[in-house]
Amino acid sequence: MLITGASGKLGKELVRLFPESLTPSHSELPIEDKAAVSKYIASHKPDTTIHLVAMTSVPGCETDKEKAWKINVEGTRNMVEALRLHSPGCRFVLMSTPCVFDGDDESPKDESCVPSPDNFYGLTKTVQEAVVSSSGLKHLIVRANFIPYEKYPHARAFIDRKSTYLFAHNVARGIRDVMDAGLTGIVHITGDRVLSMYELAKMCPDSADVEPTTMEEYYKTNSHRLTKSMIITSDRWNAYRIG
Ligand SMILES: NC(=O)c1ccc[n+]([C@@H]2O[C@H](COP(=O)([O-])OP(=O)(O)OC[C@H]3O[C@@H](n4cnc5c(N)ncnc54)[C@H](OP(=O)(O)O)[C@@H]3O)[C@@H](O)[C@H]2O)c1
Structure with a gap:
């Protein structure tokens, strides 16, 4: 099995569950370099790939759209084309x-809901999904919303931005469960209750001093659009208890 982006927040948790995996670093598998990706896949021929590499910063994607597109869309295309050529039986995860959906209201979105992203990050992830679903590879597309179980990295957290959040280790376990069950297509891995980011932050270790804030406050100094509600549910898989 190959895990791309294994050094990231979710990757670290997946590597704990799949310790035998190939886990190339950014420099060993620079995703936007088509020749390098093809060479790596040709020499390793993975039977399963969990693709995590992405430009994940919402403001970062707004300020450098070209880079975001190259990593999130073209990088994914490089992966699926190399696999189709050198390892066509590979399962691609x-x-x-949830940023593929608009977050204008708090209606929960399940797998059948139509994507309509609010920002460039969400747009690249929507197109990335289309690249994978039209690739001809056996594929699983997992949508989830998570943070690592560690000190919350910000001084303030939103009381009015909500999701069915999980911690990264919960999502890693969910991915393994869904893979073990042999599911394909789109699957939402969700928490069993709606939490604001503030409530979520308070559940993190050493984070009792995090203060509440609102999106209105955020937009006084930031112009890019955040997906407000990221509440997802699943028609295909049971929700997990966060923790
Ligand atoms: N965090 C969330 O709340 C969240 C929610 C839903 C979905 N996701 C998705 O889940 C996946 C993992 O997210 P994460 O939060 O774990 O990400 P992350 O912590 O930002 O890690 C991103 C990973 O991608 C690597 N990477 C970035 N640019 C690269 C490039 N050009 N070539 C090769 N490697 C590159 C990074 O390596 P270096 O650091 O060495 O560059 C790192 O290993 C992403 O696809 C993200 O869109 C995240």
């Missing part, structure tokens, strides 16, 4: 996001 893509990590996606």
Whole structure:
């Protein structure tokens, strides 16, 4: 098995569950370099790939759209084309996001809902999903929303931005469960209750001093659009208890 982006927040948890995996670093598998990706896949021929590499910063994707497109869309295309050529039986697992949906209201989105992203990050993830679903590879597209179980990295957290959040280790376990069950297509891995980011932050270790804030406050100094509600549910898989 190959895990791309294994050094990231979710990757670290997946590597704990799949310790025998190939886990190339950024420099060993620079995703936007088509020749390098093809060479790596040709020499390793994985039978399963969990693709996590992405430009994940929402403001970063807005300020450098070209880079975001190259990594998130063209990088994914490089992966699926190399696999189709050198390892066509490979199962391809893509990590996606509730940011493919608009978050204008708090109606929960299941797998049948139509994507309509609010920002460029969400757009690249929506196109990335289309690249994978039209690849001809056996594929699984997982959407989830998570943070690592560690000190919350910000001084303030939103009381009015909500999701069915999980911690990264919960999502890693969910991915393994869904893979073990042999599911294909789109699957949402979700928490069993809606939490604001503030409630989520308070559940993190050493984070009792995190203060509440609102999106209105955020937009006083930031112009890019965040997906407000990221509440997802699943028609295909049971929700997990966060923790
Ligand atoms: N965090 C969330 O809340 C969330 C929610 C839903 C979905 N997702 C999706 O889940 C996946 C993993 O997210 P994460 O939060 O774990 O990501 P992350 O912590 O930002 O890690 C990203 C990984 O991608 C690698 N990478 C970045 N650019 C690369 C490039 N050009 N070539 C090769 N490697 C590159 C990074 O390596 P270096 O650091 O060495 O560059 C790192 O290993 C992403 O697809 C993301 O869109 C995340």
